[in-house]
Every structure is written in structure tokens, then in C-alpha cells.
Amino acid sequence: MSVHTFDTMGTVVSIRLPDSLASDDAQMALSMVEREFTLRDERFSLYKQDSEASRIARGELLLTDSSDTMRDAYAESLAWRDATGGAFTPHRPDGVLDLSGTVKADALRASDVVLREAGVDVFSVNAGGDLVTAGVPEVGAWITGIANPLEAGDVLSVVSMTSTFSCMATSGTAERGEHIWRRPETDASFVQATVCAGDIMTADVLATAIIAGGAETLDYVTSRGDVAVLVVRADGSLLGNDAFRNLVTPA
């Protein structure tokens, strides 16, 4: 298994590919993935002054005049806002449109597609702690650790990804950026939420929504029945569902 990393969107992306892949193919796969991230970084980053998102935020460009890509991303975020009862939202409290909550997951989803289309059937792509996996590596499963938010460098849990739960995202109060906005009435005891799902957008949005919406959103998320969830409370206690417990790697 070979590992490749590159910087983008203010974080680091790690890609794992099997050694059996010819080096030309691997090189091409890597540049395709990097391109998916770069395209989105240039369009959606609010820290880039000349990005389309920054022009919208400054009022120079109306959303109605923006690119199809921008409006599609906005529409998807709005659909998730409705699906989570408002716990997830693309609007910052100051009114600025902030799609950074979905752009990384969107890039991971696109990476997953281009890699499969290129015939790569075993891989993992990890963008700053959110990841997509495919196939079965030599050790039998993609084994993933979940960071302990209360103790840096500590691994809280270890799970094996499956084809049903091939994607994982973790959100927390320590998260970079400001795209998690808690409602004032939200129970603030949830410090980290991990969601495994069959697609990275679902995992990422729901992990963010649990932190933003607290216990009530956790109830909604687990009632979907298609996700595995682990929540860490500020006192170190854990909440999870059966689907998550089934993913825990046996000793």
C-alpha cells in the first residue's frame, strides 16, 4: 500500500493505493483526485479573496447569477438543512453563505467517483479526518481510528470499514473553521460526533448536525437506520448505536 499526501483547503489529504497499481496509473489517479479538491478550493474558499464564494459574500455577485456548480452546491446544502430540521445550515449567523460544510465532502465524493471510473477498486482518501474507502486492503479491512477529542494523540475507538459503511466523518467543537453553529438551546455536552455511512456527504453533514443540534438531532440521525454513530460527551462518556458497535474491530 502506498501513501500520498497533498495540502488543500487548509488541511492535508492522504491517499492510499495498492502497490499492485502500475505507477503510471497511480500517478494519474492521484492527479485526478488532487484536481477535484483544487477545483472546489478555488471556487468555494472564503479565505481566497478572488473565489466565487468570496465575491458572493462581498455582494459583488448575486447567487442567482452564480455558476451552476455554486447553485447546485447551495441547493444540496438547503436540502440537508431541511432534512436535519435546520441543525445543519449553509448560512452563517451573519448571513454569509458558507458552503465549506459540504465542499470537502463533495470533493471526497468526486474523488471516489473518478478513482472507480479509472478502475481503481481498492483505495482510501482521507481529507483532514473525513474519509472514503473502497475495496478490501491486504490486512482484510480498512481499519480506522477515531481520535479522542479530550486527549490529543489518543485513539478513542478502532473500527473496520465495510462496504455498507465505507465512509466516515467526524465533527467536533474543536473543528477548524467556524461552520458549526450551535443553536443557543442545544445541549452543549456533545464534543465530538462520528458518523459512518455509505456516502461521505451523509456522514459529514450528519456528524456536523449532531454537534449543532445535540440530543434531538442524534435521535433523528439514528432513526434513519443507515448510519453508525459514536458521540463523545464532554465528561468522556460515549453514546453510540448498534451499527457502530458492530463495526468495532474485534481484539
Next chain:
Amino acid sequence: MRARAAFLAGAGSAALLAIGWNASLSLATTNTTNSVPAAAGTSGVATTKSSSAASTPAPSASAAPSDSASAAPAPAPAPAPAPAGPADGTYQGQAIDYQFGTVQVSVVIAGGQITDVQNNIAQATRGRDQAFPLLLNEVLQAQSAHISNLSGATYTTRAYEQAVQSALDAAGFTG
């Protein structure tokens, strides 16, 4: 719960959300008052259950066990100097049916202390998949040698250098 979730998904108003939140709180309270006495002892379950529902304050029924010690025929070998506390052993509580399934826990007592709480049945048996408390040893059966990825709240480019993922990448996942 399905009705409430659907309702909440559609509703944007804070007032409506507050009602939902209260509802979920009261559900949680009901569950704990039912399950705590059930976990407290083997034979005293029926009486503790009804009395706690009525007026007895006893919030630490599971930890303050003088009644269960006299009633329970200790399933474990006789403790040596144990004073008035419960005998060492594993005490299984009643299976409690609730809205979404069945919950049953066992409490392991050693040296007068609760050393472990085990979920015997914790899955939702009626088509629901609810979150419930997990113990650390249920999620940490580490095979750290084979970990290739780490999931956590997003690290910055700079923080990556100090992050575990950086070490995993440097190690190159030899598997």
C-alpha cells in the same frame, strides 16, 4: 418517534423545536428511572420499581445497596471481610420494554463497587436504531498496528504535523 422526527424535520420554529426537546427529555427520564432499580439487584426488582416511581428519593439505588444484599442470594463465592455491602458478583436486571425495544443490563460488583455495567440487550427490536451509552471497552478493542486512517475533527495543515495521521502516513501503512 418517527412522527416526531418527521414533524421536526418540517418545522422551523424554535417554539415547536422546544416542545420536541422537552418530549425527548421526559422520555429519557422515564427510561432511567425504570432501568436503574432494575439494575440494582436480582430479587428486589419488583418492589423497588414501584416504590421509586411513587416517592422514594433514593437516586443512587444502584450504588447504595443495603436492601439488595439482604434479599439477594449472592451468586458469587463468599467475600472475605465484606461489611454490609453487596456480595461480589454479576447482578442481572430485568429486561425493560420501552418504546423502541428492550433494554437489560447487568452490574458487576467487586469490593462493594460497581466495576462494570454490561448491556445484555440494547438493540432496538422494533425497527428503531437508537443511540445508547457505550462503555469505553466496547469501542476500544484496539488493533492499532493496522490502523491506516484516523478520523477526527478537521486538522489544519499545521496541526497535521503533530497529528497521529501524519505518523500513520509516514509509516506508509505496511499492514
